[in-house]
Amino acid sequence: MSGSVEQPPQPANALRLHRQLAAIWATGPGVQRLAAVNHSVLGLRMMITSFVFFAIGGVLGMLTRVQLATPNSTFMDAGTYNQVFTMHGSMMLFLFAIPMVESVAVYLTPKILGTRDFAFPRLTAYGYWCYLFGATILTVSLLAGVAPDSGWFMYTPLSSNVFTPGINADVWLLGVTFVEISALSLAMEIVVSVLKMRAPGMSLDRMPIFGWYILVTALMMIVAFPPLILGSILLEVERAFGLPFFDPARGGDPLLWQHLFWLFGHPDVYIIFLPMAAVLSTIIPVFAGRPLVGYRAIVVAIVALAFLSFGIWVHHMFTVGIPHLALAFFSAGSAIVAVPTAVQIFAWLATLSHGRPRWDLPMLYVFGFFFVFVAGGLTGVMLAMVPFDWQAHDTYFVVAHMHYVVAGALAFPMLAALYYWLPLLTGRSTVQRLSTVAFWLVFVGFNMTFFLMHLTGLLGMPRRIYTYTGYESWNWLNLLSSVGSFIMTIGFALVVIDLVVQLRYGRRVRRDPWRATTFEWAMPIPPQPYAFASIPHVGAGTDRTEAGRIALSLARGEGYLGAARNGWQETLGVHMVSGKPDQLIVLPQPTYLPLWTALATAVAVLALLFKLYPVAIVATVVIAGLFVLAAQRSGHARDYGPLPVGRGVSVPPHTEVAEAPPWLALICVLVADGTLFASLLFGTFYLWIAAPNWPGGVSPDPSRLLALGAVAALAVGAVASRLSLRALAAAGGAQGWIVLAMLALAGSIAALVGMMGGVTPDPRTHALGATAVALLCFVVVHAGIGLLFLVSNLLRLAGGRVSPRRLVDFRLTRLWLDYTTVTGVLALALVLALPALVSVLGARA
Amino acid sequence: MRAAIQTSGAALLAGCSGPFSTLAPGGAAADSIASLWWIMLAGAVVLFALVMGLFGLVVWRPGWGSRVSPARWIVLGGLVLPGIVLLPLIAYALVAGERLLPLPSFGSAVPRVEAEGRQWSWTFRYPGQGGVTTSNVLHLAAGTPVDIDVTSKDVIHAFWVPTLAGKIDAVPGRTNRLRVQADRPGQYEGQCNEFCGLGHATMRFVVLVHRPEDYAAALARAAAAEGAGKK
Amino acid sequence: MNARGHSVPARRLWWLAAGFTVWCNALVLLYALHAIGCVFAWPAGALRWTLVVVFVAHLVAVGWLWRKAASAERGAAAGDTGNFLQVVIEWTMIAAFAATLVTFGPPLWLTACL
Structure with missing residues (x-):
């Protein structure tokens, strides 16, 4: 069986269904647009926003090329140049690349997986606003001339308050962290959605490969961002409050920053690459006219890449003085990362070889990708070789390599994707000639700019210098690179013109112009806010059925959920592995709440930036309140039991099942948070073993009594929360247990704050004290969030939003408090162990 | 303009020299690394030509390579090819790196x-x-x-x-x-x-x-x- | 048709990560032990042998996982989805085993702390 054409066609109710669903799902006009939570709307906004930052970042890149075109240029002074290149890198990586791939994921994933929206639409909106506001703060700093200027990886001590006393580095630390909140929240949402929200019957082996790529990418984000967020927090604390973590004179170590940064930074390359590979693995089979070859091999390759990419961060640090033996682990690891990449490349080649390739515009960009990415991969293997890196590190060879693998391997598939999916977005086809010219300009310009940089680097030009004198034999190479960059820019400008022309004059296309088999084409184009009028069923042959053929049947409501009910925004949740429907997910309506929460977050960030700490505290309280408020509005006020969802299937609403999206989301949160905690533990041990000037003069003397009290209180809280859950499940009174848990958490916070007050040595004088405070703070913050969970439980209990069947809230609280207790015990154990750790340091060589 | 082109051509030919050039070694360490570079460059050129050649063939000669089974494509190109290139390269680079280390010398102390x-x-x-x-x-x-x-x-x-x-x-x-x-x-x-x-x-x-x-x-x-x- | 792969529980997905988690663990342990050994000036031989033992232990661990994955239920009973996961998990184990061997084996021959 294929597609969803099973029932006999009903009288043409497609239009009626469209009107009903559109009324339920549509975002309102005018100012109500700010309340949008729909993935199509937000995905598109995010895409456009990211392209705006791409343009700004591109202009900054052009400025650097103007400056470097000739020796002794007086176009910019060193200070300006440092801001420009720092912002070029930061913008391209944090404000363009990551949001762009996320926007593609947000826009396309639900459609490709055959569902109506993501699991947490309000979180999508919050993520978008955080991104927009954070990015705006960074951009405004550039206009104000106080942009970050320590390079996009912000190495300490250059970025510390001693050597960068102004606001510049704070803008980076706070702005980028703000944007990362957005990336993290979207990543969690993507993971939950891909696992739980697919078309019924879409078991993992039938999931379009796009879903696998996006799932793994989102999982990588969840693990990759926390180390950098931790690093940014610690560095900001060092800058703002003087607690040393990176200052070598006070027991910190600048290399700790590098470890935390690259623990994020290296996987980030693959976080950018994998969604582009997803695009290629989706497009190439369409143009080869056959299903993708080596589906299983590619899944294995994606998993391998995800892990390997985390284990090779030190290859950015080959010259910092780590022993050769340790470098060799990372060198070999960096080399074998090429294997899963090669598996994908040859799977694509095999797909083309076994199909009947037809040539169209997206394939031109696929060619561009192959050319650029293979070249970049080869130089990557070269740089993985330790001795060669000792020469090439931080030269223009690295600049060239990085642009081949990040810029080229992003830009060409991105444009391939753009031309492939534009008919979906706009309902019109491209104007061929202009697009082809644009491609060749971008391609020639790109290679001219960056290929020559390999040689420039081998001739010894370091990156990040704002000028050179002219005798170094770099003149012609730089001039040609600059000319190339202008050609590339003209190419990109043509792409923009092409888009405008297409929007205006493009031929209207019917559905599924490429004869693709993925579900995003099984809908009227451009897509409606509800995406599918009814949700398709996936059978054995669906991956070979042209999507356009089932579109009409879906529009008539012949799939699942082909009718409006209660004004609910309904979609289906499925079993993670088999794809069997197991719950009816009712999504929230458009709301301004995400906007207000993001605005409050922006106020908090700005207050930290301008050192208005009382304002920051108030804003944080407001944010917490808004989150609790958001929780109050979720779910249902009564039990429904199984509801029919079409095709003879009945499932309960998501509020009444165990494996509900919020449950999985909390697991994702804990994975991210656990990574942050592990990074903090790593940081503590790292400073212990590696930092100069350890131990400090005063030895630590933590209070065992307070530590014990704090742990006991946390444990009481966790137990009380369990008992509250049990009481609720038995329809008994849970309030008493919740209040007990709250009192216990408050007690643990008091004990921990007491411990912080007594930390020796003074946290401002030595990293030993500073790390102890950081560990204690971690526990306090988690206990505090636990309190919020409990407050929310009380409110929802009072509002009748929980019941013996609707237990999810209480299960979330229990999990959070268990986690808080476990991490609390570990953190306090480490604090108590610090005196012993310090005493063994006497035995050092 | 013509003079400019000639000069640039000459500059590219002279190519590898320059006061900061890693390719004009004046000492043992730089020499060893330059050799590593030339070896890797040669290998990279061959591999690049191979992959791009295959891409050209499968796209412009439809059916080319379709007698090789998909599994074999992936095993040969994705596992065997990187294997025979990477393993010797890793070994070579580790040995080369080891020779560049500031090992304690047995005779006179290194200044x-x-x-x-x-x-x-x-x-x-x-x-x-x-x-x-x-x-x-x-x-x-x-x-x-x-x-x-x-x-x-x-x-x-x-x-x-x-x-x-x-x-x-x-x-x-x-x-x-x-x-x-x-x-x-x-x-x-x-x-x-x-x-x-x-x-x-x-x-x-x-x-x-x-x-x-x-x-x-x-x-x-x-x-x-x-x-x-x-x- | 709705029953296909239904027997595969969701927790089976964790197995996709198992092999490479051991790889990551090996990396962290080897890197940490090496650093500690160098800082506390362990004798070169003792340090090297410690690392070799850790390396071999992880190799054995991945090998064991590989065997365990390979011996899982297969065939019609597991369904298409079950068989798919089975093959993919087994190959991640093989990949993790090879990665462990190549990443951590050769470096152990090098000079310890320079």
Whole structure:
């Protein structure tokens, strides 16, 4: 069986269904647009926003090329140049690349997986606003001339308050962290959605490969961002409050920053690459006219890449003085990362070889990708070789390599994707000639700019210098690179013109112009806010059925959920592995709440930036309140039991099942948070073993009594929360247990704050004290969030939003408090162990 | 314009030379790394041509390679090909890297020089030569391996003389050791290779390599002249 | 048709990560032990042998996982989805085993602390 054409066609109710669903799902006009939570709307906004930052970042890149075109240029002074290149890198990586791939994921994933929206639409909106506001703060700093200027990886001590006393580095630390909140929240949402929200019957082996790529990418984000967020927090604390973590004179170590940064930074390359590979693995089979070859091999390759990419961060640090033996682990690891990449490349080649390739515009960009990415991969293997890196590190060879693998391997598939999916977005086809010219300009310009940089680097030009004198034999190479960059820019400008022309004059296309088999084409184009009028069923042959053929049947409501009910925004949740429907997910309506929460977050960030700490505290309280408020509005006020969802299937609403999206989301949160905690533990041990000037003069003397009290209180809280859950499940009174848990958490916070007050040595004088405070703070913050969970439980209990069947809230609280207790015990154990750790340091060589 | 093209052509042909060129080695370490580069370049050109050739064939000659089963495509191209390239390369690079390490020598001790970076200059101190210091000029004796102990007074810098050896970072609070040897007397150029703020671009230094028999005297003269200059 | 692969529980997905988690663990342990050994000036031989033991232990661990994955239920009973996961998990184990061997084996021959 294929597609969803099973029932006999009903009288043409497609239009009626469209009107009903559109009324339920549509975002309102005018100012109500700010309340949008729909993935199509937000995905598109995010895409456009990211392209705006791409343009700004591109202009900054052009400025650097103007400056470097000739020796002794007086176009910019060193200070300006440092801001420009720092912002070029930061913008391209944090404000363009990551949001762009996320926007593609947000826009396309639900459609490709055959569902109506993501699991947490309000979180999508919050993520978008955080991104927009954070990015705006960074951009405004550039206009104000106080942009970050320590390079996009912000190495300490250059970025510390001693050597960068102004606001510049704070803008980076706070702005980028703000944007990362957005990336993290979207990543969690993507993971939950891909696992739980697919078309019924879409078991993992039938999931379009796009879903696998996006799932793994989102999982990588969840693990990759926390180390950098931790690093940014610690560095900001060092800058703002003087607690040393990176200052070598006070027991910190600048290399700790590098470890935390690259623990994020290296996987980030693959976080950018994998969604582009997803695009290629989706497009190439369409143009080869056959299903993708080596589906299983590619899944294995994606998993391998995800892990390997985390284990090779030190290859950015080959010259910092780590022993050769340790470098060799990372060198070999960096080399074998090429294997899963090669598996994908040859799977694509095999797909083309076994199909009947037809040539169209997206394939031109696929060619561009192959050319650029293979070249970049080869130089990557070269740089993985330790001795060669000792020469090439931080030269223009690295600049060239990085642009081949990040810029080229992003830009060409991105444009391939753009031309492939534009008919979906706009309902019109491209104007061929202009697009082809644009491609060749971008391609020639790109290679001219960056290929020559390999040689420039081998001739010894370091990156990040704002000028050179002219005798170094770099003149012609730089001039040609600059000319190339202008050609590339003209190419990109043509792409923009092409888009405008297409929007205006493009031929209207019917559905599924490429004869693709993925579900995003099984809908009227451009897509409606509800995406599918009814949700398709996936059978054995669906991956070979042209999507356009089932579109009409879906529009008539012949799939699942082909009718409006209660004004609910309904979609289906499925079993993670088999794809069997197991719950009816009712999504929230458009709301301004995400906007207000993001605005409050922006106020908090700005207050930290301008050192208005009382304002920051108030804003944080407001944010917490808004989150609790958001929780109050979720779910249902009564039990429904199984509801029919079409095709003879009945499932309960998501509020009444165990494996509900919020449950999985909390697991994702804990994975991210656990990574942050592990990074903090790593940081503590790292400073212990590696930092100069350890131990400090005063030895630590933590209070065992307070530590014990704090742990006991946390444990009481966790137990009380369990008992509250049990009481609720038995329809008994849970309030008493919740209040007990709250009192216990408050007690643990008091004990921990007491411990912080007594930390020796003074946290401002030595990293030993500073790390102890950081560990204690971690526990306090988690206990505090636990309190919020409990407050929310009380409110929802009072509002009748929980019941013996609707237990999810209480299960979330229990999990959070268990986690808080476990991490609390570990953190306090480490604090108590610090005196012993310090005493063994006497035995050092 | 034509002159410009000719000049650029000549520049590209002369190509590999230049005061900071890693491809015009003047010492054992730089020489070893340059060899590694040329080997890798040759391999990379072959592999690049191979993959792009395959891409061209499968796209423009429909059906080409369809007799090779998909599994074989993936195993041969994705596993075997990288395997036979990468494993020997890793082994070669590990051995090459090992030879560049500042291993303790069994005979005479390797002379040391202490290099300290600061925003934005270099100070070199010569413990074996009475602890004299020079600024922004490093004096070495030809044909003798020397260990440079590199550190920093403020932010992270990197010590790099491309024609002699790879680079090593100057990290505050730590001392990193780099072994350098210049084969012939002459003047070489060094620079800071880690972004260190406003003066990063101009944080250069000169390496003067003397004949071994002239070394002590030349260094003493230079140090004295600098001392006099300061007064 | 709705029953296909239904027997595969969701927790089976964790197995996709198992092999490479051991790889990551090996990396962290080897890197940490090496650093500790160098800082506390362990004798070169003792340090090297410690690392070799850790390396071999992880190799054995991945090998064991591989065997365990290979011996899982297969065939019609597991369904298409079950068989798919089975094959993919087994190959991640093989990949993790090879990665462990190549990443951590050769470096152990090098000079310890320079």
